[in-house]
Amino acid sequence: MTTSSVQASGRRSVTNADFARTGPGTLAGRYLRMFWQPVARSQDVVPGQALPVRIMSEDLTVYRGEGGAIHVVAGRCAHREALLSVGWVEGDAIRCRYHGWCFAADGACVDQPGEDSSFAQKVSIRSYPVEEYLGLVFAYLGEGPPPPLRRFPDFEREGVVATGPPEVWPCNYFNRVDNACDVGHVSFTHRESMLRTGLTWQLGIRELDSEETEYGIRTATRLPERPVTYFHFHMPNTNQSRSRGRVEGSTKDAGALAVDRLFWRVPIDDDNCVSFVVDYLPLTGADAEAYRARRRDVETAGLATLNEFGAEVVRGRKKVEDADRNLTTYKLFWIEDYAVQVGQAPISERNDEHLGKVDVGVILLRKLWRRELQALADGTSLKAWFTPGGLCEMSVELE
Numbered sequence: 001m002t003t004s005s006v007q008a009s010g011r012r013s014v015t016n017a018d019f020a021r022t023g024p025g026t027l028a029g030r031y032l033r034m035f036w037q038p039v040a041r042s043q044d045v046v047p048g049q050a051l052p053v054r055i056m057s058e059d060l061t062v063y064r065g066e067g068g069a070i071h072v073v074a075g076r077c078a079h080r081e082a083l084l085s086v087g088w089v090e091g092d093a094i095r096c097r098y099h100g101w102c103f104a105a106d107g108a109c110v111d112q113p114g115e116d117s118s119f120a121q122k123v124s125i126r127s128y129p130v131e132e133y134l135g136l137v138f139a140y141l142g143e144g145p146p147p148p149l150r151r152f153p154d155f156e157r158e159g160v161v162a163t164g165p166p167e168v169w170p171c172n173y174f175n176r177v178d179n180a181c182d183v184g185h186v187s188f189t190h191r192e193s194m195l196r197t198g199l200t201w202q203l204g205i206r207e208l209d210s211e212e213t214e215y216g217i218r219t220a221t222r223l224p225e226r227p228v229t230y231f232h233f234h235m236p237n238t239n240q241s242r243s244r245g246r247v248e249g250s251t252k253d254a255g256a257l258a259v260d261r262l263f264w265r266v267p268i269d270d271d272n273c274v275s276f277v278v279d280y281l282p283l284t285g286a287d288a289e290a291y292r293a294r295r296r297d298v299e300t301a302g303l304a305t306l307n308e309f310g311a312e313v314v315r316g317r318k319k320v321e322d323a324d325r326n327l328t329t330y331k332l333f334w335i336e337d338y339a340v341q342v343g344q345a346p347i348s349e350r351n352d353e354h355l356g357k358v359d360v361g362v363i364l365l366r367k368l369w370r371r372e373l374q375a376l377a378d379g380t381s382l383k384a385w386f387t388p389g390g391l392c393e394m395s396v397e398l399e
Contacts, residue, residue: 012363014027015370019366022173023057023269024057027377031373031376032237034147034382035142036131036147038138038140041136041166042136045062046064047089048066048085052075053075056094056141056268057268059074060072060075060128061084062137065091065105067091073094073107076125077099077126078125079123084103100113105127109125129146134152134161134262136163136278149235151277152240153390155260160300162292164276167277168273169338171273172273172346173267174348175342175344177265178362182362187202189339191356192323194327196251197251198255199255201245204286206358207221207290210360213384215385215391216233217233218233218394219361228395229395234387235368238263239262241262243261244258246259246330246333248279248295248299248328249294249295250294250298251328251329259281260280261280262312271346280392306334309335311338314342321333339361351397355367376391
């Protein structure tokens with residue numbers, strides 16, 4: 001099937017497959033570019049270093065100037081299209097390793113060895129507005145002046161704010177966006193994690209209700225004899241949760257601590273995506289320092305093999321239950337989600353699905369996406385989304 005259809009009136013009709021394609025000029029690509037998107041973790045960009053980054057099928061160069069300021073410019077030199085990230089950072093400029101052309105942070109060419117000085121004035125590359133927030137580097141890839149960077153007041157409180165390692169997966173980003181409102185999967189996808197941490201009460205069948213809000217979608221989830229908890233989806237591609245079980249650190253941390261978490265699901269291209277994760281824990285003083293130390297001790301252990309193990313599960317060569325018993329539940333959740341989301345069908349209209357009551361959040365999510373993309377296609381007004389504070393407190397402390 002084609003990615004869209006045209007009604008008899010000539011009006012373009014948005015379909016599910018439109019969500020998946022995000023390259024320049026596509027509907028979803030245009031929509032996502034209207035929002036600031038994370039492109040790297042702040043801690044991964046050190047002064048004087050440049051990183052190659054691909055977001056929505058566009059190549060970017062992310063670098064921190066020698067003075068500490070972050071910059072994002074085009075991925076390739078305007079001379080012979082060599083990767084700028086393999087060059088040198090000079091002050092707040094970046095010089096290409098191929099022939100030495102140098103570009104300022106605003107994209108202007110400021111030096112071309114061997115060329116007349118007037119030539120440089122005719123050459124530039126694209127530069128992008130950039131801000132650092134919650135330990136992430138955000139860039140605005142859209143046209144015109146950027147809107148204010150969206151803020152999340154609940155994650156600006158005193159406590160521990162930590163970024164997890166970027167999760168680069170070989171699947172379309174919308175597989176991961178869909179999962180944001182699919183709370184019903186927890187009892188099955190994350191069964192092994194819940195058993196290992198002793199949180200077996202989370203394996204019950206949930207009653208779910210989802211509603212549109214000023215920020216996106218609020219999903220209420222109820223388990224037998226448990227208080228209601230809420231999951232929040234911030235349009236267009238960020239979800240927020242409070243949970244136990246998936247807490248990086250010791251096994252005791254996973255069973256005892258509740259974490260508030262933000263996930264940004266960002267396309268690399270139509271076949272690959274990256275997730276950026278921010279955690280908030282209301283720990284201060286000595287408790288905060290002790291937790292940070294425990295987290296540092298385990299954060300990178302086994303990280304390199306998570307996708308490999310998940311791929312083996314997808315291929316039927318391993319089971320989730322075979323995962324190392326010493327693996328933290330944060331990383332076990334990674335494998336569990338990888339197995340089902342990477343194993344889903346690739347880009348499609350999803351006509352073979354049979355959605356039911358447990359899919360109420362997914363149904364609403366797709367409805368909002370279709371509505372907003374249809375408005376964009378028609379040239380009519382889109383909804384202005386706003387994130388208030390206090391969302392974390394809607395869910396009671398999980399016991």
